[in-house]
Amino acid sequence: MMERNCSEELIVIARGPNNIVNRYDGFIINGFKFHTQEREKFRKTQNSGVMVEADGKNYYGALTDIYELDYYGKFKVVLFRCNWVDINSPRGLRQDINGFTLVNFSRLIHTGVLLKDDPFVFSSQARQVFFVQDSKDKNWSLVIKTKPRDLYDMGKRLEEEDDDTYTQCMPYNVVPTDEVNAPMSLIRMDVE
DSSP states (O other), rough: OOOSSSOOHHHHHOOOOOSSSSSEEEETTEEEEEEEETTTTTOOOOOOOOEETTEEEEEEEEEEEEEEEEEESSEEEEEEEEEEEESSSSTEEETTTTTTTEETTTSEEEOOOSSSOOOEEEGGEEEEEEEEEEOOOOOOHHHHHHOOOOOOOOOOOOOOOSSHHHTTOOOOOOOOOOHHHHOOOOOOSHHH
């Protein structure tokens, strides 16, 4: 019998995902709430705008489908299928005179027609953006970047292991014991 030198995850990936795929019309990840274009068609809110940074460029798209691939219970992968704007052409992406980014959804790339044109992206890579239609030119939309909900920047992580680390993490309302035992005056001295 041959000895296996591969990890179990690698074997599961090589076998491929289950033939049954879950499809969703909404998904929450990294503090962003995404909806497909079909779901938001009759709504006043917009949650289908997607931005992905790759190769030093920002790619902009509109979410059309959400698929969950199941690798036989070992792990799951969620993919977003998007209509991607052609960012390599000035007919698909441009900057206005104020520096705002504008996109044109009539110029698409990665439509999935050719094998090299992959319209999918991992959900974990996606950031949410909103598209506001330009009032002067209806083909163009202004890109509005958003911040994730309920995620907070807590600053840099402390790497040092010393006594200062403990005091920096103490609550703001801790009073030293010598101040607690000091006599307290209840008379205002700042008025005549």
